[in-house]
Amino acid sequence: NAGVTQTPKFRILKIGQSMTLQCTQDMNHNYMYWYRQDPGMGLKLIYYSVGAGITDKGEVPNGYNVSRSTTEDFPLRLELAAPSQTSVYFCASSYTSGTSGQETQYFGPGTRLLVL
């Protein structure tokens, strides 16, 4: 199993450009998440998905969009890049059951994004 994979590893964007961060998991997890980590800060949840076709906002969703057409893929879209979106982005997945609630999230290696 490759686990959670993310592409690209690093990208430089100009202000106003758009891009899609890719995330794929091969563990058949139902839940997937996007986080951002700013220097000296913890991870903040951007969006999450509880299954194909279902997404919801996290703590910091402004400036981002997501879609979940398959169980495996959960791309994150930046439409108009801004310097405030300079960060490291992590995708994660978990198998989450409503009755257990004690799931573990597995993280990808991250995408480092610089907006200039």
Add this chain to the structure above:
Amino acid sequence: DQQVKQNSPSLSVQEGRISILNCDYTNSMFDYFLWYKKYPAEGPTFLISISSIKDKNEDGRFTVFLNKSAKHLSLHIVPSQPGDSAVYFCAARGGTSYGKLTFGQGTILTVHP
């Protein structure tokens, strides 16, 4: 509003000694707590967790203690090894917010040989 706080940005420990990383939380609805470890240029990896119905969970060299009345948890690493040098994040999940974790800012642990 920082609901999960790790007030020590860094901790330096000698190899073989105990490392104690601390975490405080404010939301009384949190019922499940996790510690993640992160090396540079990698994603966080799960280390250990504890449910709010317990006050201690142990896994090899790693033990997590939970004090619900003080809204405080700690991670003990005994004995510390140089390979433990990493950033440690405390995370919490609350009530019916399945899967949604709130993370602390992280503590950089350095274990000196």
